[in-house]
Amino acid sequence: MNKVIISNFAASLFALLNPLGLVPIFISYTARENLVVKRWLALFVSLTALVLLMIFLFTGSSLLTFFGISIDSFRIAGGMILFVIGLGIINGNHKKSSQNMVSEEQNSDFREAQLVYSKIVIPLAMPLLVGPGSIANVILYASEAKADNNNTLFVGLMATIVVICFLIFVILLAGRWLQKLLGDVGLNILSRILGLLVASMGIQFVITGLSNTILNSIAPQILKIR
Template identity: 70%
Template sequence: MDKLLISNFAASLFALLNPLGVLPIFIGYSAGEKRTVQRWLALFVALTALVLLLIFFFAGSSLLRFFGISLDSFRIAGGILLLIIGIGIVNGNSSQAAKDLIAEDQQSDFREAQLVYRKIVIPLAMPLLVGPGVIANVILYATEAEAKKDNALFVGLLGTIIVICFLVFVLFLSGRWLQKIVGDVGLNIVTRILGLIVAAIGVQFMITGLSNIIVNSLTPEILKVR
């Protein structure tokens, strides 16, 4: 099992999901709700992100084969996408969603959380959390594990997705507390750092993909000369 690949996947997935950057939006959506409702909302959003990630994780390689896209080509395209998203995060150009909430009514906390969740699942869960960069990243690493035919690596990546989604749940659950500790400025600084990491990962993806394509294209020519 490639532990370095798993650690890179964990870092890139957490950075791309950017729960700290989405946290202020979640707080804005749930600010007027009771604590119990906020907990249910955190759970609903985290589970939605988990389901979406698992879908793309298991179906990603099949999509590549269906469209006839090579791994290196997808790596370059994903790298460009990650670079653009990373630059956007560093510059603070994140999406801003409307903060309209459903009026409170006499109902259970679970039911009230369901109603609010239906209102905010788009754009909070997708695309703010599970956006195109996350999708490209998950497909890329899943395809990498399949290419290496390493079942342990595949399970490790799957476990990483579950752990990261659990961290998203914990962060949203403790959103108010975290905001009081680090403040808006602290959240903004952490978000910019995550954006820089995303941009660097995107550049590395492009370098690796271009290197592989160049090497693969030159190898036949070298063999012909010999």
Template identity: 70%
Template sequence: MDKLLISNFAASLFALLNPLGVLPIFIGYSAGEKRNVQRWLALFVALTALAILLVFFFAGSSLLKFFGISLDSFRIAGGILLLIIGIGIVNGDSSKAAKNVAAEDQNSDFRAAQLVYRKIVIPLAIPLLVGPGVIANVVLYASEAEAKKDDALFAGLIGTIIVICFLVFVIFLSGRWLQKVVGDVGLNIITRILGLLVAAIGVQFMITGLSNIIVGTLVPEILKVR
């Protein structure tokens, strides 16, 4: 088993998921909820991220090929979605949706968390946590394990995904503590700043995707014509 490969995968996966960067946005969506509801939400989002990562780990390249979707096309689509979401966060729309949904059911923390989760699974789980970069990273390392035909390495990479998603869950659980430290005004400022960054990330995704398509597809075609 290649321990260096696994450690590199763990470091890159955690950096690309960036749960610390997504945490203020999670807090913005769940700030008005009870602690138990926030715990359920953190669990739901972490499990969703885990499920998506495992799906792309086992069938990522085949899935994209089946639908005829290139990674750059996926990156552009994710960038457009992030841009729209980032604008909404800057305008203060992120927490309102969660609070309105939670008001539908005050009797069950689990049920309230389900209702909020339906509204925030996008963008939190995908594409903020599991974006094109994360998917590309997972597909790349899965292909590496397949090429080496190392079952221990394959299992180690799966275990790494599970551990990292557990860390995401733990980090999101700390959201209540952060909310107490910075206060409502500070949280509002942080959330809007992060909204601006989310929009900028979306624009960067689109630029990267378009650049790769132009350089990798259009330029060779133009040179052929000449």
């Protein structure tokens, strides 16, 4: 059962982060930088995504408890967000920027990467990469793991996040190669397929949340009748 949940989490998180759709944006931001700087920037962006996702994995369910929000209510809200984001990806309405960064004085490639990163971390790492949909997704799965006291599942979610962030690093590094291989049309098609998956998962979240809410409200009444 854990394998099924983890595989679903991996598929949904990868689709929501949509690193393939981020490739053209990353290329436009780093067009004037040399190869070493681009490698550092790919590492910085992927590590930022890792840190953000881990924060929400560990603290997300506590935030729900603090604000008195049930997991089913959050599941419905998260599903609606996923559906809207999925439609936006399908329609090509996700934010892009053609801004090119102006290089500073190059004391070193690492220092240059730090300077560029400080300017592109918002919006590249968040919210374009780690946005409301991926945050909601992580909180939902973390809440379910904690509700079942399933430490093995929680560790699996952590490992999945690490693997996916490593894939983000690899994809950003291979950005120009992917663009040459697939072309702008190919990347666009892949991005829209991911958008369809996100929208479908959002609908499933809403259906599950509504079903649980209805059952939880009807079951006590049935027990009283009996």
